Amino acid sequence: MSSAAPLPDLAALLAQRVDLDPAELARYDLEQHPALADTALLGTALHDFLQRQPETGERFGDAVDAELRQLVEHKVNHFATLLTRPWAGESLDAGLALGRQQHEYGLSTAWLSSAHRVYLDHLEQRVGGLALAADERAGLTAALRKLVFYDLLLQLSGYHAGAEAVSQGEAQRLARLNRLYITLSQVSHIAARNVRHLGSRELAAQTLLREVCETVVEHGGIHMAWVGFIDAASQRIEPFAWAGADAARYLGGITVSVDPARPEGQGPSGRAVRSGQLQLLEDSLNAPGYHAWSQHALRQGFRSSVATPLWRDGAVIGVLNLYAAAPGFFGAEEQRLAKAIADKIDLALGHLDDLERQRQAEARLLHQATHDPLTGLPNRTRLFHRLEQALQADAADRLTVLMLDLDGFKDINDLFGHSAGDTLLCRIAERLRALCRPADVVARMGGDEFVVLLEQLPDPHTARNAVEQIISAVRRPVPLPDGEVSVSTSIGMVTGSAGVSADTLLRQADIALYRAKSLGRDQYCLFDDELERQLKQQQTTRHAIRAALDGDELALYYQPKVDLQSGAVIGAEALIRWVVNGEVRAPGRFLPALEGTELLGQIDSWAIRHAIAHAAHWHRHGLPLQISVNVSAISLRRPAFFGELRALLAEAALPHQALQLEVLESVSQDSLQYIIDCLQACKDIGVSLALDDFGTGASSLLHLQRIQPDVIKIDQRFVRSMREQPENIAIIKSVSTFSQLSGRTVIAEGVETEAIGQDLLALGVRFGQGYAIARPMPATDFPVWVSQWRPPAAWRCHVTAAS
Secondary structure, three states, rough: OOOOOOOOOOHHHHHHHOOOOHHHHHHHHHHHHHHHHOHHHHHHHHHHHHOOOOHHHHHHHHHHHHHHHHHHHHHHHHHHHHHOOOHHHHHHHHHHHHHHHHOOOOOHHHHHHHHHHHHHHHHHHHOOOOOOOOHHHHHHHHHHHHHHHHHHHHHHHHHHHHHHHHHHHHHHHHHHHHHHHHHHHHHHHHOOOEEEEEEEHHHHHHHHHHHHHHHHHHHOOOOOOEEEEOOOOOOEEEEEEEEEOOOHHHOOOOOOOOOOOOOHHOOOOHHHHOOOOOOOEEEEEOOOHHHHHHHHHHHHHEEEEEEEEEEEEEEEEEEEEEEOOOOOOHHHHHHHHHHHHHHHHHHOOOOOOHHHHHHHHHHHHHHHEEOOOOOOOHHHHHHHHHHHHHOOOOOHHHHEEEEEEEEEEEHHHHHHOOHHHHHHHHHHHHHHHOOOOOOOOEEEEEEEEEEEEEEOOOHHHHHHHHHHHHHHHHOOOEEEOOEOOOOOEEEEEEHHHHHHHHOHHHHHHHHHHHHHHHOOOOOEOOHHHHHHHHHHHHHHHHHHHHHHHHHHOEEEEEEEEEEEEEEEEEEEEEEEEEOOOOOOOOOOHHHHHOOOOOOHHHHHHHHHHHHHHHHHEEEEEEOOOEEEEEEOOHHHHOHHHHHHHHHHHHOOOOHHEEEEEEEHHHHHHHHHHHHHHHHHHHHHHOEEEEEEEEEEOHHHHHHHHHOOOOOHHHHHHHHOOOOOOOHHHHHHHHHHHHHHHHHHHEEEEEOOOHHHHOOOOOOOOOOOEEOOOOOEOOOHHHHHHHHHHHHHHHOOOOOOOOO
């Protein structure tokens, strides 16, 4: 080993520190002892020793075996060079490099020093095996020990040099990272904001993304930032939000595509969309495929950029573009920042979509809560809210509420089915909307009931015109799959006033509607205080009648029907009476209050049950008369009516022909096929059918054909006034003639005097009932009256034209 060449400064300094004289090593000529190196044995010992150190596993992790073997190989090779050429430049460089490498691995100086303990043990064992004198072995051992310490200092020098270089770079890196993380923090804050107050999803997205771009430019050292979304139709990436130097002008002068076949699709944005990966542009001056934008970028001062895809529901929907003035600006940390910002944008957009879905769901729920699902009209809740608002306005007295009910709607449902009924409701709703002004409200309250709210009316005449137009529009036929149907409407009308609540106004409109229906339907009624008083009286009456049904306060009185000429009693009509504290009240005092209610049907059932019981009793005791009972449309609409009637007849063992049902002509006007079928079923089992109050309906002969009665009862209003109104005589004579020709029996009501009876006989009407024959009487009195009854002599002597 030569000592002629001077030592490098660092080597000389380190050798001096461990008191190692190069001549001392040269004296032993270590190249003559190759056994000292034995790199295989040293390598095994060093690997086994270091692998047992806890720090080894902590630093190298899962890659401990491969990484450690590589490091041990470097250390062993350096050790071999150290023994033979300790002062060579390559040995010096290798020692320093090993020190830096171990710093880069993150190993401690203690770990580094422990490896040199293995060197010492190895050398002492090898020296012990050499054929040397004792003093020479001791000298060689001391020299080698110094050489090991020299190498330790050499590697520690490299270790600390690496740490110092890292420290300077770390300061710069930390400053850059600090700037980047501030940017990311600001972006995170923006993305997490509650944006519900920003309005629509698009406005909220544009506001958030513009703020993100502004933050990236301000805090991230970025020259320009923009976000674009894919337009599926044009296959372009359309700018949506941006910030930075002349960003709007730059973006206005370029076209960005996702189509790889177009030059505009070859840039970082297009590639990012297609690949789903971040795309880096190191320098716009020499980037392939960037020529479509390079001149624009250079004019704006952009040299490098990064394009990061934006995702939603597993698909790329757009791209985040960041630009810098310096080439190569976007290193690993900047690229991670770009990805992190893109992730935040993805989350923010997802949050916006969730908010939009929530907003739409809330809007749907609100619409469902405030609108009718069938017609789409506002419902009761929405109407009530609008009505309250209108009443709080200064022009409450220029407000009118119309409450509509469709006449005969239930019959449409019964005949054509509920689907047809729904179609009818929708068509009527459309007509009402078409008639009203945009500011008016048309609402469906439920069933076949609608409300129209008219605001800012110039005068009451305008409201009446609107009512008449509605009545006319509803009358028009409505086409259905099974044919056209026609309905009419009854309308309650009320005018607003200051201080009146919405609830009160709707209640008053309902009162007026009830009055309109009771007046004959297909018309309207204006609310006044008298209507309310009448309604309260009706409510009181209904309550009392319910109590009367339960308290046995109702009774049936019977008015005979007779052959005017022969005097024979042909039957009797059962008429209900209300007995209150000994006072007998006629039906005219309470039945009108029950019209249109289920209570009327309960009265019918009570009357039929008791009339059948009385008739059966009289039949068993030798008085086989036919008893007639009035029945309302409400009863005939009940599906169980016919079955219950047949059961009552069977239970009483009463011949079916001994019962007659009297229906008003107005029932036939309301009825459709269901009621007609019910009446026909009664006739089919032998129950007689009489058409009561004939002549009072709008189309008497038409309804006569529809229900096919056995008996026609001429309304008493025609009979009583025959002599004062001669035209009634013609009506009665026509009905009598028609009945005889069609094989029907005619009974005249209202035979109040002997003279009326004589006149009726003269007109060919042979049967009648009225006060001239007998007033209605309790059931217990009726058999006695029958046994004592004698017709007036004038009637018995009268010879009719028919006889």
